[in-house]
Amino acid sequence: MKHISVLLHETIDMLNIKDDGLYVDCTLGRGGHSSEILKQCTKGHLYAIDCDAQAIQESSERLKQVGTNFTCIHDSFQNLGSILDSMGVEAVDGILLDLGVSSPQFDDEKRGFSYRMDARLDMRMNQEQQLDAWMVINSYSKEELSHIFKEYGEEPFAYKIACQIEKVRKEKPIDSTLQLVDVIKQALPEKVLRKKGHPAKKVFQAIRIEVNHELDQLSIVLKEGLKRLKPNGRLVVITFHSLEDRIVKQIFKEVAVPKKVDKRLPELRIEKLDYQLINRKPVVATNEELIDNNRAHSAKLRGIERIGSECEKM
Known part of the structure; x- marks a missing residue:
């Protein structure tokens, strides 16, 4: 079965890609999203991570047809921090997470999914x-x-x-x-x-x-990803079930939504937030996409942007 990247155009738009930016695709898969990032990031660099060696091999060839300004890394995305450190990269302009099982993994009966x-x-x-x-x-x-x-x-x-x-x-x-x-x-x-x-x-x-260990790894990479964003850098996530979406929503809320206070009490100081939500309600697939790609039915896209003046460690 042909692999169709879910919410492809919506995801690329939300990343707001700069032609000279640094980007990380934490879930390379078969390279659908990474290819589109490379098309727009002509002077920057893309770091593409996947724990599936077969995905790395197949997608590397696909990406070479678009550009050479990319590095594929066979590793778990929970190691995002150490991966970027090994590349000499402190902060990036955008990070993508497309969670769940890719179509080739699911359709390969030998993989047992x-x-x-x-x-x-x-x-x-x-x-x-x-x-x-x-x-x-x-x-x-x-x-x-x-x-x-x-x-x-x-x-x-x-x-x-x-x-x-x-x-x-x-x-x-x-x-x-x-x-x-x-x-x-x-x-x-x-x-x-x-x-x-x-x-x-x-x-x-x-x-x-x-x-x-999907949920544990998700929490780790989200927190590390937030630390690694440049000012105006964006972290976008596609989830496929409620457990994933709940974790993303909660972690984003912790850093981008002011905590509720008792309005009867005098305001001692204004809470300074370093992040803002790109969308409060998740983006979902259009009817047109659902016709072409049944696996998009449960997909939800959320994004967050760093608005702080510097990339400090959290």
Whole structure:
């Protein structure tokens, strides 16, 4: 399946790219957003990060067709600070995060992300790491599994599914994606199975988040990204589920929205904010984009801009 970058034009517009600026695409993927950044950043430089070695290899060739002023880095975006330090870069004009699984990862059945194709349980974005979905399903306790399904998947039948997994794996390991789908279905009431939507979707999301430590890494990179913005620099984020969006919204709010005070008390000092929200309500896909790209349905785009006079460490 062809990879279509979600909210491409809206994201590039929000970055407000300068032709001589420094930019970081923390989620290179297959290079859709990075290519557009390079087209406008002709005299500056783009640093493109991805923990998927295959993405680095394929996208490097794509970016070379646009320009040579880029550097691809095979690493986790949670290491943004040390990556920029190693490049001798203190601050940048823009940072992009396009979260979630890229289409090529999802469509490659060998990667084990999909609940519709049979493959070994994997779900690693970085295939060099040890923890994978097989280890989560076959070695975590039912209490740990239940917590993951509830917290990361918001699955109402988290405990029942965890108990069923424990029961089945006592006989033999659960090795494949479709084996896991069958186990999940065994734990769910018939009325739930008849509902629209795949019954394993929430559990698979939860496992993927656990395997890749997605939410922890997101909090780390957002806080580091804010520190690394130049004045008028922008950090923009595309999220694909409520947990991600909640983290982005909260961290942005902490630095860009004045704290509420009791109006009856005399104002001792005006709170100085170094950031401002670009948009209070998230940008979502147009009807035209939804027709061409079904995966854009849950996408939300938020942005923040630094307005301080200097890039101080927070």
